Amino acid sequence: MNWQSMSDFWSMGGAAFFVWGSYGVTFALIALELVVVLRRRKQVVHRLQRLRQAMKASARRKESQE
Amino acid sequence: MKARQKRLILVVAGVALLGGAVALVLSAFQQNLVFFHTPTEVAEGKAPQGRTFRIGGMVEGGSIKRDADGITVRFAITDTARSIPVAYKGPLPDLFKEGKGAVVQGALGADGQFAATEVLAKHDENYMPPEAQDAIDKAHKTASTVSQ
Amino acid sequence: MESGQRFSLFRYAAPNVFYPLAGRLAPWFAAAAVAFALVGLYLGFFVAPTDAVQGEVYRVIFIHVPAAWMSMFIYLIMAFWSAIGVVFNTRLSAMMTQALAPTGAMFCFVALWTGALWGRPTWGAYWVWDARLTSQLLLLFLYFGFMALTRAIEDPRRADKAGAILALVGAVNVPVIYFSVKWWNTLHQGASVSLTKAPSMATTMLMAMLVMALASWAYTIAVVLWRVRSLILERERHTDWVGEVLEAKGAQA
Numbered sequence: 001m002n003w004q005s006m007s008d009f010w011s012m013g014g015a016a017f018f019v020w021g022s023y024g025v026t027f028a029l030i031a032l033e034l035v036v037v038l039r040r041r042k043q044v045v046h047r048l049q050r051l052r053q054a055m056k057a058s059a060r061r062k063e064s065q066e
Numbered sequence: 067m068k069a070r071q072k073r074l075i076l077v078v079a080g081v082a083l084l085g086g087a088v089a090l091v092l093s094a095f096q097q098n099l100v101f102f103h104t105p106t107e108v109a110e111g112k113a114p115q116g117r118t119f120r121i122g123g124m125v126e127g128g129s130i131k132r133d134a135d136g137i138t139v140r141f142a143i144t145d146t147a148r149s150i151p152v153a154y155k156g157p158l159p160d161l162f163k164e165g166k167g168a169v170v171q172g173a174l175g176a177d178g179q180f181a182a183t184e185v186l187a188k189h190d191e192n193y194m195p196p197e198a199q200d201a202i203d204k205a206h207k208t209a210s211t212v213s214q
Numbered sequence: 215m216e217s218g219q220r221f222s223l224f225r226y227a228a229p230n231v232f233y234p235l236a237g238r239l240a241p242w243f244a245a246a247a248v249a250f251a252l253v254g255l256y257l258g259f260f261v262a263p264t265d266a267v268q269g270e271v272y273r274v275i276f277i278h279v280p281a282a283w284m285s286m287f288i289y290l291i292m293a294f295w296s297a298i299g300v301v302f303n304t305r306l307s308a309m310m311t312q313a314l315a316p317t318g319a320m321f322c323f324v325a326l327w328t329g330a331l332w333g334r335p336t337w338g339a340y341w342v343w344d345a346r347l348t349s350q351l352l353l354l355f356l357y358f359g360f361m362a363l364t365r366a367i368e369d370p371r372r373a374d375k376a377g378a379i380l381a382l383v384g385a386v387n388v389p390v391i392y393f394s395v396k397w398w399n400t401l402h403q404g405a406s407v408s409l410t411k412a413p414s415m416a417t418t419m420l421m422a423m424l425v426m427a428l429a430s431w432a433y434t435i436a437v438v439l440w441r442v443r444s445l446i447l448e449r450e451r452h453t454d455w456v457g458e459v460l461e462a463k464g465a466q467a
Contacts, residue, residue, distance in 0.1 A: 002260060009259075013270035018335050022274045022328040026281070029320055030433065037441050044444045048451050049460050074301045081382055088386045092397075099398045101344040122399055159338030161267065169401055186337045189267055191403040193275070193415040199266030 102169045105148040113174070121150060121180060122169040122188060130164055143170060143180075150174075154182040161187035227304045229446045230455040236439040236446075243436035250429035257422035265419075274332040275419075279406070280427040282325035284434060285353060286388050288318030292360070293385035296378035308374035309449060311381055312364055313442035317434050319357035326350060337401060345394040346402035349387060356384040370449065 003009040012019040092099065102122030103113045113119050126142040126149055133140065139158065142149045152170050162168055167188035172181045194202075226232055258276040265272040292311045299307035329347070330340040341347065360380050367373035395404045406420075407413045413420050450456045 002262075002264060012273070013264070015269065015271035015335055018271050018331040019273055022277060022331045025327055026277050026324050029324060033317065033320055033437060037437055037444075041440065041444045044447050045460065045463055048447060048456070049464055051451070052457060052460055070301055070303075077297050077300050077382065081385070084383055085386050088390070092390070099345050101342070101401055102399050104399075122401075157338075159336065161336050162338070166267075184339075186339055186342065186401060188401055189336055189403055191406040191414050193265050193268075193272055193406065193419050195263035195416055196266040197263075198416060 104145045105143060105150045106145055108150055108174065108180075109148040118171060118173050118183070120169050120171045121152075122167070123150075125162065125164050125166055125168050127164045143168060150180050151178070152180045152182050154185050156183075156185070158185055159187040161189055163187075227306045229306055229309075229450050230453070232306055233443060233446050233455075233459070236443050240436045240439040240443075243432045243439070247429050247432035247436055250425055250432055254422055254425035254429050257418065257425060262419045262422045263416065268336055271332065271335050274328050275406075276422050276426045278325060278328040278332060279423055280430045281321045281328065282350070283427060284430045285318055285322035285325050285350075286391060288314050288321065288434065289353060289356070289381070289388055290385060292318065292381045296381040299374060300378050300382075305449070306446075308370075308377065309442050309445045310438075311374075311377060313438045313445055314434075315357055315360050315364075316441070317437055319354065319361065321430065321434075322350065322354045322357055326354060342401050344400040344402055345398045346391065346400045349391040349394050352387055353384075353391060356380070356387060360384070 010016060010020075102120035105121060105123050107113055108121055113121075121143055123143045123145045126144045129140075129142040131140045132138070137155050139154050140151065141154075141164075142151050144150075152172075154170065154172075162185060167190065169186045169188050170180065170182040171184040171186075174180050226235065254276065258273055262273070262276075264270055292314050295307040295311045295314070298304060299311070326347075329350075333342075334340045360377055363380055364373045364377040367376055394400060395402055406415050407423075415423070447456055447459070
């Protein structure tokens with residue numbers, strides 16, 4: 001085992017800023033990317049569904065006019 | 067089918083041509099892509115004149131000395147063939163040690179002394195626990211005493 | 215006979231076949247990424263020993279090297295899909311290229327960021343203009359350039375063409391990055407792991423790094439499959455099968 005205690009682990013032999021700065025930013029970016037990708041998917045599905053409904057509605061209107 | 071083969075040839079030829087062009091450009095600018103010069107190059111006068119440049123090599127064993135002012139550090143940087151004396155005022159990186167790699171930036175004085183304005187430590191690509199390092203050091207020592 | 219062969223080869227290149235396949239596969243790769251990352255982090259922090267020269271700060275390597283590898287691989291894969299797209303005119307290949315780019319840019323930035331944080335305590339500088347660091351920075355700009363270019367052009371077919379050319383041209387930079395530490399004097403150290411020599415790392419350190427590399431592979435596949443699904447829906451929105459997908463989604467909600 002490399003660490004005597006929790007605080008020993010967090011201090012990373014004095015390199016806490018560099019080690020945790022690396023890991024922290026990396027995982028924050030990964031989380032951000034996942035949020036962006038999953039939200040984009042929701043938006044796309046939502047927008048295309050509305051587009052489809054609008055097209056259907058206009059087609060129906062045309063039919064009733066004829 | 068014909069058109070597809072044509073496009074394939076175009077892509078391959080395009081990438082090959084571009085690769086060749088880049089290779090030519092890189093070899094033409096070889097000098098500028100070099101981050102540092104070796105002490106041998108400097109001693110043979112191949113280092114750039116009249117502007118600051120970097121020397122890379124090993125910090126010679128037993129060469130690190132501090133001046134009485136407590137700020138100026140003097141050491142020699144070597145590639146085992148030639149060695150250049152360096153003077154430097156400022157903070158040194160943690161990994162700066164005798165027998166380890168370093169890159170110094172500055173200018174060569176008329177007296178052959180290199181006045182450094184920046185010192186960087188260069189480490190190698192070997193990673194191992196301290197016990198393994200100790201074992202290697204010991205093995206080196208026994209090997210050198212045996213050969214003597 | 216030839217058409218039969220082509221059918222099997224290009225079957226999965228059809229967006230309507232690939233879309234549900236991607237949806238089924240992505241969660242598995244995401245789960246694998248989480249599992250590999252947990253194992254890799256455990257190995258990296260609790261099993262791998264302290265480094266003799268650098269102390270604890272070397273533990274940055276467990277994300278720095280996998281991220282740098284990924285950033286180079288992803289660009290090569292983009293170039294591969296671009297070549298396929300230009301030669302065979304497949305619709306899916308350009309979508310794949312565009313789905314890969316943001317993740318490649320993310321890994322490229324992570325490699326630069328972690329490299330800076332690693333360089334300060336070891337070399338004594340966050341940044342130097344040596345060949346390795348400069349060519350990696352160029353890769354980040356190539357990613358940004360690709361994303362800007364494909365988004366700036368309205369007509370998707372022209373955007374695909376322009377993106378493919380940039381991906382193919384930029385791929386020349388990847389071997390330059392990889393071999394820069396051999397070709398020129400650089401401050402950056404050489405490769406610890408390569409095909410031509412035994413790895414120069416203690417076994418447990420190497421294992422941690424390789425497991426983290428597997429995690430980044432799995433993560434990349436999962437997130438790119440999710441992203442390409444959105445791209446497929448947008449690009450194929452006028453087709454019947456997308457209509458059916460949307461209907462099914464609407465019925466669920």
